[in-house]
Amino acid sequence: xxxxxxxxxxxxxxxxxxxxxxxxxxxxxxxxxxxxxxxxxxxxxxxxxxxxxxxxxxxxxxxxxxxxxxxxxxxxxxxxxxxxxxxxxxxxxxxxxxxxxxxxxxxxxxxxxxxxxxxxxxxxxxxxxxxxxxxxxxxxxxxxxxxxxxxxxxxxxxxxxxxxxxxxxxxxxxxxxxxxxxxxxxxxxxxxxxxxxxxxxxxxxxxxxxxxxxxxxxxxxxxxxx
Amino acid sequence: xxxxxxxxxxxxxxxxxxxxxxxxxxxxxxxxxxxxxxxxxxxxxxxxxxxxxxxxxxxxxxxxxxxxxxxxxxxxxxxxxxxxxxxxxxxxxxxxxxxxxxxxxxxxxxxxxxxxxxxxxxxxxxxxxxxxxxxxxxxxxxxxxxxxxxxxxxxxxxxxxxxxxxxxxxxxxxxxxxxxxxxxxxxxxxxxxxxxxxxxxxxxxxxxxxxxxxxxxxxxxxxx
Numbered sequence: 001x002x003x004x005x006x007x008x009x010x011x012x013x014x015x016x017x018x019x020x021x022x023x024x025x026x027x028x029x030x031x032x033x034x035x036x037x038x039x040x041x042x043x044x045x046x047x048x049x050x051x052x053x054x055x056x057x058x059x060x061x062x063x064x065x066x067x068x069x070x071x072x073x074x075x076x077x078x079x080x081x082x083x084x085x086x087x088x089x090x091x092x093x094x095x096x097x098x099x100x101x102x103x104x105x106x107x108x109x110x111x112x113x114x115x116x117x118x119x120x121x122x123x124x125x126x127x128x129x130x131x132x133x134x135x136x137x138x139x140x141x142x143x144x145x146x147x148x149x150x151x152x153x154x155x156x157x158x159x160x161x162x163x164x165x166x167x168x169x170x171x172x173x174x175x176x177x178x179x180x181x182x183x184x185x186x187x188x189x190x191x192x193x194x195x196x197x198x199x200x201x202x203x204x205x206x207x208x209x210x211x212x213x214x215x216x217x218x219x220x221x222x223x224x225x226x
Numbered sequence: 227x228x229x230x231x232x233x234x235x236x237x238x239x240x241x242x243x244x245x246x247x248x249x250x251x252x253x254x255x256x257x258x259x260x261x262x263x264x265x266x267x268x269x270x271x272x273x274x275x276x277x278x279x280x281x282x283x284x285x286x287x288x289x290x291x292x293x294x295x296x297x298x299x300x301x302x303x304x305x306x307x308x309x310x311x312x313x314x315x316x317x318x319x320x321x322x323x324x325x326x327x328x329x330x331x332x333x334x335x336x337x338x339x340x341x342x343x344x345x346x347x348x349x350x351x352x353x354x355x356x357x358x359x360x361x362x363x364x365x366x367x368x369x370x371x372x373x374x375x376x377x378x379x380x381x382x383x384x385x386x387x388x389x390x391x392x393x394x395x396x397x398x399x400x401x402x403x404x405x406x407x408x409x410x411x412x413x414x415x416x417x418x419x420x421x422x423x424x425x426x427x428x429x430x431x432x433x434x435x436x437x438x439x440x441x442x443x444x445x446x447x448x449x450x
């Protein structure tokens with residue numbers, strides 16, 4: 001059983017775990033706060049862009065499509081690094097939290113815009129024509145008839161995106177943001193033992209497993225209701 | 227404006243580092259070509275096992291595996307493997323750590339895609355194939371999986387694009403892919419132009435793929 005003791009000592013060391021638990025918990029606070037900020041800003045911006053696109057003005061549509069394409073093509077870590085390491089050279093310094101928040105929000109907005117727009121396109125033309133012919137304004141048609149249906153169609157794509165982009169908060173560790181992964185890494189190098197990394201892994205599961213299961217539940221519920 | 231040109235689009239710096247970054251881009255490409263087939267193949271195996279078995283505990287274990295790695299940030303997984311495993315006295319080359327981390331993470335995503343594909347093929351297809359005398363494996367291989375793959379082709383392409391973007395996290399364990407060499411170049415020339423050039427290279431590589439994916443999705447919706 002020597003290897004077993006070694007495994008426990010290395011990855012599940014109670015002494016090390018107790019010493020560094022507060023760091024990990026603090027990191028969880030940062031990860032959750034960042035995740036919530038990203039989801040809020042990203043979804044609102046994405047929705048706004050999709051609505052603007054329904055105006056069918058080329059000078060609006062073109063920049064929106066370019067924005068969505070570029071942020072879906074660029075790796076999120078590259079966006080974070082450009083914001084954090086390159087922007088200070090043009091007098092635009094920001095904290096690692098702000099850089100990660102802006103980068104991930106923009107990426108989420110790009111995907112959300114595409115999903116919501118796809119949802120709007122999937123609706124039959126008759127929906128908007130009927131609403132307009134009852135005398136509803138463009139805005140009321142969008143607000144009460146088109147968007148509620150489009151959002152329902154977009155939900156599975158949106159939940160998947162939200163999960164994968166909030167998980168990317170771990171990328172903040174590359175710009176020394178004091179979230180779970182960063183704290184776990186510095187703790188494990190201080191301790192000379194990877195137990196804090198195990199704690200970090202457990203912390204991520206505590207945060208994200210409910211999200212993944214919740215998304216699964218939401219998707220099945222949606223399917224049943226149709 | 228001048229500061230932007232000087233620091234983001236400095237042509238003199240671009241000329242100096244272009245060859246260096248191109249080698250990084252090449253590493254990104256072959257790293258992707260290594261991990262995408264591994265992830266897709268293991269995902270397909272998981273999906274086939276999960277949809278074909280009648281044992282509930284096997285289904286449960288596979289679903290748990292998929293959810294576990296979907297909930298786990300890939301960077302956390304990579305760091306855990308790269309920094310944790312050597313503590314056990316096992317010497318793990320960094321490329322191996324990346325390959326294992328990507329396999330665990332990607333296989334769960336590909337498994338979800340393939341599972342949706344297999345479930346989208348009507349049961350009558352497999353039954354008809356079986357009644358012509360094909361074995362179960364043959365029916366899967368020649369009838370069910372080809373249709374399943376075609377039904378979820380946009381998702382497979384989308385997933386693979388995400389994997390290419392994900393190779394940037396290999397920079398954290400010092401694999402000299404595009405992002406890593408760009409950051410090394412930046413610290414050599416004291417100018418962030420190499421990072422911006424790397425971003426442009428990622429765009430050049432991935433934008434056509436993103437456009438192609440959009441068209442693929444559009445055609446797919448219309449074909450239904």
